[in-house]
Amino acid sequence: MSAQAALQPAARADLLSWLTTTDHKRIGILYLTTSLVYFGVAGLLAVAIRTQLSRPANTFVNAHTYAQLFTLHGTAMIFLFVAPFALGLANFLLPLQIGAPDMAFPRLNATSYWLFLFGGLIVFSGSATSEGAAANGWTSYAPLSEIKISTGLGEDLWIVGVFLVSVATILTAINFVTTVFVYRAPGMTMWRIPIFTWEMVATSLLIFMAFPALAADLLLLFVDRHLGGHAFDPAYGGSPILYQHLFWFFGHPEVYVMILPYFGVISEIIPVFSRKPIFGYTGLVLAAFAIAGLSMGVWAHHMFTTGAVDDPFFSFMSFLIAVPTGVKFFNWIGTMWRGSISFATPMLFSLGFLLNFLLGGITGVMVASPPIDFQAHQSYFIVAHMHYVLGGGSLFAIFAALFFWWPKMFGRKLNERLGKLCFWLLFIGFNITFLPMHVMGLEGMPRRVFTYPDTGHLALLNAIATSGSYVMVAGVLVFAWNVVVSAFDREPVGPDPWHANSLEWATSSPPPEYNFDRLPPIRSERPVFDARHPELRPDA
Amino acid sequence: MATATAQASLLAANWMLFAYVGLAVALVVWGLILFAALRWRRRESSSAPLPPQFRNNFALEIGWTVLPLALVCVLFVYTYRAEAGVEALVPDPSVTVAVNGYRWGWTFSYRDGPTVHGSFANPPELVLPRGETSRIVLTSSDVNHSFWIPAFLFKRDAIPGRVTAFDIDPTTTGSYTGHCAEFCGYDHALMGFRVKVVTPGEFGRWLKSPAT
Amino acid sequence: MTIGLRLFISSAVFSIVIAVAYWFVAHEPAGTFLLGFMAFALTFLAGYMIVAEREADLWGDDGRATSADAAGEVVGSYSISSPLPLWSAAALASIGLGLVVSPAFAAMGAIAALALGALFIVQSR
Numbered sequence: 001m002s003a004q005a006a007l008q009p010a011a012r013a014d015l016l017s018w019l020t021t022t023d024h025k026r027i028g029i030l031y032l033t034t035s036l037v038y039f040g041v042a043g044l045l046a047v048a049i050r051t052q053l054s055r056p057a058n059t060f061v062n063a064h065t066y067a068q069l070f071t072l073h074g075t076a077m078i079f080l081f082v083a084p085f086a087l088g089l090a091n092f093l094l095p096l097q098i099g100a101p102d103m104a105f106p107r108l109n110a111t112s113y114w115l116f117l118f119g120g121l122i123v124f125s126g127s128a129t130s131e132g133a134a135a136n137g138w139t140s141y142a143p144l145s146e147i148k149i150s151t152g153l154g155e156d157l158w159i160v161g162v163f164l165v166s167v168a169t170i171l172t173a174i175n176f177v178t179t180v181f182v183y184r185a186p187g188m189t190m191w192r193i194p195i196f197t198w199e200m201v202a203t204s205l206l207i208f209m210a211f212p213a214l215a216a217d218l219l220l221l222f223v224d225r226h227l228g229g230h231a232f233d234p235a236y237g238g239s240p241i242l243y244q245h246l247f248w249f250f251g252h253p254e255v256y257v258m259i260l261p262y263f264g265v266i267s268e269i270i271p272v273f274s275r276k277p278i279f280g281y282t283g284l285v286l287a288a289f290a291i292a293g294l295s296m297g298v299w300a301h302h303m304f305t306t307g308a309v310d311d312p313f314f315s316f317m318s319f320l321i322a323v324p325t326g327v328k329f330f331n332w333i334g335t336m337w338r339g340s341i342s343f344a345t346p347m348l349f350s351l352g353f354l355l356n357f358l359l360g361g362i363t364g365v366m367v368a369s370p371p372i373d374f375q376a377h378q379s380y381f382i383v384a385h386m387h388y389v390l391g392g393g394s395l396f397a398i399f400a401a402l403f404f405w406w407p408k409m410f411g412r413k414l415n416e417r418l419g420k421l422c423f424w425l426l427f428i429g430f431n432i433t434f435l436p437m438h439v440m441g442l443e444g445m446p447r448r449v450f451t452y453p454d455t456g457h458l459a460l461l462n463a464i465a466t467s468g469s470y471v472m473v474a475g476v477l478v479f480a481w482n483v484v485v486s487a488f489d490r491e492p493v494g495p496d497p498w499h500a501n502s503l504e505w506a507t508s509s510p511p512p513e514y515n516f517d518r519l520p521p522i523r524s525e526r527p528v529f530d531a532r533h534p535e536l537r538p539d540a
Numbered sequence: 541m542a543t544a545t546a547q548a549s550l551l552a553a554n555w556m557l558f559a560y561v562g563l564a565v566a567l568v569v570w571g572l573i574l575f576a577a578l579r580w581r582r583r584e585s586s587s588a589p590l591p592p593q594f595r596n597n598f599a600l601e602i603g604w605t606v607l608p609l610a611l612v613c614v615l616f617v618y619t620y621r622a623e624a625g626v627e628a629l630v631p632d633p634s635v636t637v638a639v640n641g642y643r644w645g646w647t648f649s650y651r652d653g654p655t656v657h658g659s660f661a662n663p664p665e666l667v668l669p670r671g672e673t674s675r676i677v678l679t680s681s682d683v684n685h686s687f688w689i690p691a692f693l694f695k696r697d698a699i700p701g702r703v704t705a706f707d708i709d710p711t712t713t714g715s716y717t718g719h720c721a722e723f724c725g726y727d728h729a730l731m732g733f734r735v736k737v738v739t740p741g742e743f744g745r746w747l748k749s750p751a752t
Numbered sequence: 753m754t755i756g757l758r759l760f761i762s763s764a765v766f767s768i769v770i771a772v773a774y775w776f777v778a779h780e781p782a783g784t785f786l787l788g789f790m791a792f793a794l795t796f797l798a799g800y801m802i803v804a805e806r807e808a809d810l811w812g813d814d815g816r817a818t819s820a821d822a823a824g825e826v827v828g829s830y831s832i833s834s835p836l837p838l839w840s841a842a843a844l845a846s847i848g849l850g851l852v853v854s855p856a857f858a859a860m861g862a863i864a865a866l867a868l869g870a871l872f873i874v875q876s877r
């Protein structure tokens with residue numbers, strides 16, 4: 001398809017052009033940069049949290065500050081980093097992977113980015129108000145978040161900011177689905193699009209179904225706070241349980257929004273560094289949609305301990321999700337099986353993902369059992385679980401993606417030795433931080449506490465966890481140094497430095513404004529591989 | 541896992557089942573990942589011929605869908621039974637205590653008995669008789685709290701506007717810590733309580749003169 | 753029938769099944785409403801796509817096509833840059849801030865939003 005896109009002169013390199021860009025590649029880079037800044041901030045908040053918890057009865061911060069720390073940490077990591085990073089990555093990659101010149105709605109795409117930026121800033125602006133930022137956790141349960149108790153402006157700014165980010169996310173999902181359905185290059189049938197693209201379609205579907213529930217919940221909370229509503233106030237017939245139903249109807253699919261794109265990243269990287277096609281392409285696609293569909297029906301497993309929901313229904317549905325997730329794991333192992341595996345940094349992070357996420361997934365199946373959840377819920381066991389899937393899983397895939405697609409985005413590779421150092425610091429640091437938390441939870445330490453009694457092994461385990469967090473900081477600093485160092489790397493990178501498979505590797509690094517000079521013939525899910533290996537050419 | 545109540549025995553059995561199954565799955569899958577990564581690590585140059593380019597194995601793919609499905613169905617049956625046992629309510633409990641959570645403490649009101657107050661400075665103590673069924677009737681008077689006794693492997697949320705009930709059948713005397721497990725504001729971490737399980741005789745004496 | 757349509761139809765059917773199953777298992781109104789509304793929305797999407805697809809004829813769906821086949825096809829016109837996104841987002845953020853901080857923000861934001869809406873309509877002609 002040769003779109004009659006206006007062939008403008010080379011994009012102005014000045015800062016102002018970034019403010020009016022509608023180029024999906026630039027918007028993608030804006031998303032990635034902004035979300036990584038939020039990651040840095042949220043990471044510092046986490047270090048502050050871990051420092052406070054390094055010993056019992058610590059006085060590094062007081063309870064009020066601590067509550068803001070964990071609220072902003074969770075909000076930033078979830079709403080402003082893990083999800084937007086995936087959206088940014090997809091922004092950059094999706095049109096390239098399907099052979100399109102841009103997204104279906106470029107101006108809407110840019111609007112989403114700016115809404116995300118402003119929404120995040122508004123959330124954080126709460127820390128400049130007299131009563132401080134929102135301090136009710138990223139879940140902001142009512143009645144705690146009602147105006148009677150959360151009197152400060154911080155909570156309102158949180159509501160507005162998260163609402164704007166939700167709108168941005170929904171608009172981006174619309175763009176993704178339309179682009180993939182309509183703008184595929186000739187020969188790029190749906191069964192030949194890369195797995196990452198499929199995962200983004202599934203993620204977009206989840207966003208459509210889930211985010212409106214959050215928007216409704218936030219609206220109701222706002223009405224309760226300022227317009228005389230009583231949706232969640234039992235004194236007037238409202239129900240705190242309603243807040244939780246609406247929140248988790250969004251909240252559970254949200255965690256799949258935060259992992260499916262990264263399943264896609266892993267599915268792109270493992271084949272390249274195993275020199276084999278992805279194993280079980282169809283199974284991976286069906287599993288993605290099975291996960292997406294089932295995830296809409298499990299939300300109240302976050303509410304098992306209320307006694308207000310039908311536990312067996314949600315428990316059974318939650319167990320079922322383990323099956324397609326397992327299918328994906330076996331497909332990734334099948335891709336490596338009898339391959340030729342090289343341990344470049346993207347592959348190291350992918351292996352780290354597999355090892356970490358497995359533990360997170362297993363503890364997830366455990367807490368899908370209400371009897372187990374009765375102990376684990378809102379304890380450090382659940383903190384361990386969520387960080388293994390989001391940190392050990394998504395975060396590692398994020399680094400894998402950064403190292404893999406950096407040359408495509410910026411025309412130079414990140415330094416390999418620093419990359420490997422970064423991996424080991426993060427892998428070791430991450431596990432030292434979060435593995436002890438399983439035991440901390442079983443020993444009775446609740447979450448969202450600014451201090452804990454000196455009982456059992458809590459003091460020792462917390463000290464170990466805190467030291468692990470400092471190792472993770474070192475890993476992140478090594479990455480930052482890598483970015484600086486590689487900016488001075490003069491070695492140019494061709495279109496396909498990794499000998500990869502999908503269409504983005506058929507164009508220069510970075511791609512020209514209109515993406516492709518020419519497209520190779522597309523006869524499988526790895527057209528660039530096929531072009532390199534005509535002797536293995538699949539039949540049309 | 542040492543258990544202090546009849547319910548906790550059922551809960552601990554469920555924990556052990558999942559721990560063993562989870563550990564087995566983890567070892568097998570980690571083993572496969574590490575085996576594949578090490579066994580087939582690249583030893584040749586990248587211009588060497590490609591490894592076999594297979595994409596599917598229908599039997600394997602069906603197998604690793606159906607077998608995990610069967611496994612989770614079995615796990616569900618055990619889970620369902622364990623939960624039903626834990627949440628069962630007897631028609632006539634020996635003791636009934638109304639528990640109220642508030643910012644930031646707990647009140648225990650015994651039917652035909654004393655009312656125990658307490659907060660961080662002086663944590664309230666829930667006294668229960670060993671070997672008899674105590675019914676806890678739980679609610680909150682302000683925001684969501686959660687009544688968690690880690691030694692009993694159990695918690696239940698205290699939700700304003702909702703009254704929820706569960707039974708405890710203590711089997712072992714002793715003193716156990718309790719925590720609030722739902723973030724409820726600044727002193728959430730300081731909303732602890734204690735549970736003291738005593739012999740029925742001691743319990744009877746305590747009911748009459750709770751100050752001791 | 754394209755894959756996309758099949759996807760939406762299966763999603764719609766799945767959501768209807770889940771919504772009905774949930775009601776009969778749990779009898780819980782909030783969740784049933786959420787699932788039911790989701791089922792309605794997906795069914796609407798599927799229905800819309802069935803109608804929309806009657807006119808669809810994408811080169812992307814032709815497994816044997818090459819870029820030479822589609823050469824010269826005008827897909828649409830792309831704006832390389834535009835001030836609308838930044839200012840629209842600022843207007844919306846302003847309205848949001850206005851709701852919680854000061855009505856002045858909300859007023860500025862609302863006026864800006866109307867102006868941008870008019871500009872967008874004019875630009876699209």
